[in-house]
Amino acid sequence: LFLYLMGSFGAALAFGYVEGNQVNLLITGSLMSWFMLGAWGSLYAYTPENYPTNIRAMGCAYPGGVSRIGAIAGSYIIPIMLGAGWGIKTIMWVAGGVPLIFIALVLLVFGYETRGQDLESVPLVEAHLKEKHAQFAVATPVHE
Numbered sequence: 001l002f003l004y005l006m007g008s009f010g011a012a013l014a015f016g017y018v019e020g021n022q023v024n025l026l027i028t029g030s031l032m033s034w035f036m037l038g039a040w041g042s043l044y045a046y047t048p049e050n051y052p053t054n055i056r057a058m059g060c061a062y063p064g065g066v067s068r069i070g071a072i073a074g075s076y077i078i079p080i081m082l083g084a085g086w087g088i089k090t091i092m093w094v095a096g097g098v099p100l101i102f103i104a105l106v107l108l109v110f111g112y113e114t115r116g117q118d119l120e121s122v123p124l125v126e127a128h129l130k131e132k133h134a135q136f137a138v139a140t141p142v143h144e
Helices: 002-017 022-050 053-083 088-110 125-132
Strands: none
Touching: 002 022, 002 088, 022 053, 053 088
């Protein structure tokens, strides 16, 4: 996921800096699309692993909803930025470069590998829920 995010960052900046002819835009746009779709697929595989079973659907729904809000907002904000005289390079830094670097760094610092680990011990969300809401039964089903 980190590599896809960094590739998305590089491709987004390349898209903003190349000469605006058809071949350059097609190549950099294709690279940007490939890396973004790779990050998207990796993210949707990684996100559910961060939540215990009983709150997994809710934990995955919130980021999905926020992403839709961002997509809608971007459709309105980018034309406003263009109308205000912002250049493509600046827009690609603001809309692509800085957010992608920030997300990649957060993932690098706070992300963890969940492969082969028990869901009970992965983010310790379940222990926090048990401590905070002791009156409710919070348990991930164990299948043997």
